[in-house]
Amino acid sequence: MLYLSQLLKKKIFYGNTSLVSISDFTVSGDPKSPYITNLLVKKSRKKYLIPADSVTYDQVQNRFTAKKEELDFKESNDTYFYLVEDLLDKQVIDITGKRLVRVNDIILEVNGKLKITGIDIGLSGITRRLGLNFPKRIITIPWSVIEAFDYQTGDVKIKLSESKLNTLHPAELADILEEVGTKEREGIVEILDAEQAASAIEEANEDTQEAIIEHLPTPQLEKVLEKMRTSEIADVIDEVNEHTFKKILKILGNDRAKNVENLLRFPDDSAGGLMHLSFYKEKGDKTIGEVLGHLSKIKVQPEAIVVIDDNDLLLGQVHANELINIDPNLPLNKLVTTSYSVDQYASFSLILRKFAEYNLRVLPVIDENNKVIGVITIDAVLHRIEEEKEHAETL
Amino acid sequence: MLRRFKYQLIRIAPILLVIGPGIISGSVDNDAGGITTYSVAGAQFGTTLLWVLFLTTFSLAVTQEVGARLGIATGKGLAALIREKFGVRWTTFIMIVLLIANLGTIAAEFAGIAAALQIVGMSKFISVPLAAVIIFLLVTKGSFKRLEKIFLVASAFYIVYVISAYLAHPNWTNAFKDLVIPTFSANKAYLLTLIAVIGTTITPWGQFFIQDYVVDKKLSKEDMKIERGDVFFGSFITNIISFFIIVACAATLYTHGRVIQDAADAAVALQPFAGHFATILFGLGLFNASIFGAALVPISTSYVITEAFGFESGLDHGFSEAPEFYGLFAFLLIIGGLLVVLPFLPLLTILFVSQAVNAILLLPIFIFLLLLSNDSKLLNGYSNGKFVNTILLVTMFALAIASIAYFISIFVTF
Structure with missing residues (x-):
């Protein structure tokens, strides 16, 4: 080679x-x-x-x-993409391995032209460059699964839609965003499509969220905010500086901004701080047939259906899979056996206990009038536990 | 309103948000090597070395500020920047320098543990291996992070030096005069102590640490001002403590012609405050600082070196995923421990000489720091001003001259 x-x-x-x-x-x-x-x-x-x-x-x-x-x-x-200046010794993303790696050497192939075929990320790359040629296992990654950062320069410019980063899971992207330098982080977010960027931001830790949101150019911030859940925006907005705070509220427009401000009333680890505002609810007198018909038309299937009465008061919840193989003429409220809910200000330990004791996946949150104002999903609970663990581990 | 209130509070006192790295790295500076060096300096030369401390405060503040600024502007650690800008050869060179300097520091931390436990009669042949094993387990099993806060709080122990210095009725006029008026003596011991004082204050380790810390916290350019305040404040506080350690030792040991031969001697400086409990108090303080350092320095060294060469690093990975990282960590603990146990050198010598070694190894790191922090393309508007460059250069040359003078003094008696 x-x-x-x-x-x-x-x-x-x-x-x-x-x-x-x-x-x-x-x-x-x-x-x-x-x-x-x-x-x-x-x-x-x-x-x-x-x-x-x-x-x-x-x-x-x-x-x-x-x-x-x-x-x-x-x-x-400077308009060219240089191998030493822009690639060697820099970090690149290994799409298959879903991680950041450092380019210790670059592999070429003579084929009429000198073609780039991959990179060496092993100790072999280091020893070769130091002139110490003791045999070492060579760890290489083919060029086809690498995403380099400085691709913005030169004619190797990558098309946004072609970025392999959009194929990564948002959580894997979030890990990478947490690790890279400032310029690289901004570069990555720039080439992601808005939905992928929004999910990756949601998955990233607080410091990274803050760093990304504060430096996102306004047009892109608008697109990302559009794709983010209101409850997630409320989490993020707490961390950013005053200027960005105001900018976000302005972009959101009156209604969403009001929702976000409402959520800010709640402490991070209270029911209100953890809940999502958008959830699937149905009146209890609807028949199962009607509900199934409606469910078949929506894209994202809800984990659970929150069942309410005519006055918006909580009757209970039903899991979507409970509706299968049941007489479609039965009204929904017949399936509701017991009802679990928490008050909007309930503490995290109480929420955790309810999830654990009753094996819940979704827990409705009610206000002082017993109206359902949101739901807490098991995902949100797991996230919170992870955050607490991280907090305990960092200074 | 709670969250909104918290938000307002943060706006009112932005300091709360980013304060930390400078102060933490500052208080870690007063580790086993630091406390020993200042004690020896005070006991042997009274307050005559205070001017070095005074000048070093500015150097420390400036180098820490440069580190923090590099971290904020690029989001990358010092090792990563050296690797990306100067390639594999220079990185290898700097990593070897860092490895040697940090091995010295780790040996000093173990010597601190041994010296502290010697007070209660434990032999270094038991205390050092025991400490190494405990540290390895604490860190790899993840319990260290939780203990970190306790160590940090306990390092407030240094406050007792302030009280002790006050109670010892030192000659304040002389102390302040020595603080601003340099005195110089071309003798070997004086030069070595002078270098050690600089080397224990500004360290290769601390330089990498501050930058990694800032990067880890993802501080942004808007935080620059606050962070600057934080590192200045941190440097100032560290050296105020150092000032009182030297003054206390000068008043209690130097005036009575006592030399420091082991930890119990150094503890005499706390007698005006603690009386009979001085030894035990000093022992506890030294033990706390040493064990904290003996865990922190190897782990951060492993991070820096594995990251520089592109190996998996960090405690999030298992042994099999990041063998180089854990291997290096174990290696540093073992060699650091052996350096204390094997050569049958007095603990105090190890503690003291390692600081001087640190100072000399700081020179090459300074050169890279200077080059990187003047790279306007890299820092995009955040490169050094004239003032910072002047201080960096003066510090570098002063350190170089002192080091050369010391080596000459070994062979030539004045």
Whole structure:
């Protein structure tokens, strides 16, 4: 295999005279298999680019030879994607491994052109560059499953919809967002589609949420907020600075802003702080047939149906799977046996106890008039437990 | 309204939100090596080294500020920045430097544990291996994070030096005069102590720590001002404590011509405050600081080195997922412990000399710090001003001159 480290500092020869030595390469072409287009060389303390097709490379002798004696020097500039400057030693995302890795070396293939085929992330990459050639297991990742950050520069620019990041699970993306540097984080969020960005932000820890939201450009913030749940926005908005706080409320518009402000009344770990505002509710006198008909028309199936009476008061809850194989003419309230709920200000320990004791997946939250104002899902409870654990573990 | 209220409160006192890294890294600075170095400095040279401490306060504040600023502006740790800007060779070089410096620091922490437990009669051959095993288990089983707060609170113990210094009736006029008027002596011991005082205040370890801490907390550019205040305040507080340690030792030990040979001698400085309990109080304080440091330094060293080379790192991973990380952690504990147990050197020598080694190894790290913090492309409007550069350069040259002078003094007697 041919490695970038073996090509750097190499001289370009013409016959037996060495002309200049190579310090970097620019790449171009299809982002899926980019190839080397220019060689960066230093001549009288200035940097110049030489087109790759003005030299030939012999892999056996590991030697660059100029096609003619006079090389065609171009001024170098920052618009290219450079291998050393923009990729080597940087972190990239390994899409298959769903993690951040550091580029210890770059793997090339001679195939008419010098093509990039992958990266070396193992100790082998380090030892090779240090000139210590004791055998080490080589860990490589093919180029096709890598997402580099500085892709914004140069003609290898990636199309937004093509980003492989959109294929990752939001939770995996959140882990990556928590780890990368500021510039990279902003770069990632920028190329995600709004829905994926919103989910990843929801999954990230508080510090990361704050850092992302505060630096999101307004047009993108608008799109992301549109996709985020109101309850999640209420969680995030607490953490951001005054300026962003006001900006978010303005973007949300009157109704949603009012909902968010309502939620801010509740402490983080009270029922009101944990609940979602959107949930599926039905009147108790609806028949099961009617409900099933309605359910078949909506996209996201609810975990549970909150059953209410004519005055919006809670009767109980029914799980969607309980509706199957039941006489469709039966009214919904016949299925409700016992009803569990908590007050909007109930403490987290009480909520946790209810979930554990009654094996719940969804718990309705009621206000002082017994009206259902939201539901707590088991997901929200698990999230809260995880956050508490993290808090206990960090200073 | 509760959450909204909390929100308002944060707006009113933004300090609450980001305060911490500077102060924590400051108080960790006064670890086993720190307390020993200041004690020795006070006992051996009275208050004559206070001017070094005074000047070092500015250097510490500035270097910590640079670290915090690099972290905030890039969201990356120092090792990552060196790797990305200077490549594998320089990273390897700096990591070797850091490894040696931190091994010295870890040895100092173990020497602190041994010295503290010697007071109750426990041999270092028992205390050091025992401490290493306990630390390894505490950290890898995840209980350390919970104990961290206790260690930090307990480090408030240093306050007793302030009281003790006051009760010892030192010559305040002399102390303040020595604080601002430099005195210089070309003798070997003086130079070594001078270097150790700088080396225990500004450390390679602390430089990596502050930046990683800021990165971990995801502080943003809006937090820059507050964070600056935090590191300045932290540096100031650390060195105020150091000031009182030196003054207390000068008043109790130096004036009576007593030299420090072990921890019990150093404890005499607390007698004006604690009387007969001075030894036990000093022992507890030293033990607390040492065991905290003996856990924190190896773990953060493992983080930095594995991250720099692209290995999996962090306690979130299991042994099999991150073998290099845990291997390095164990290696540091074992070698650090062995350095204390094996060479049959007096504990105090280890504690003291390791700080001087730290100071000398700080020089290459300073160069990278200087280069990175002046990179306007990297920092995008947050690169160093003239003032910061001047302080960094002056500190570097002063340290270099002192180190060279010391090496010359080993061979030449003035």
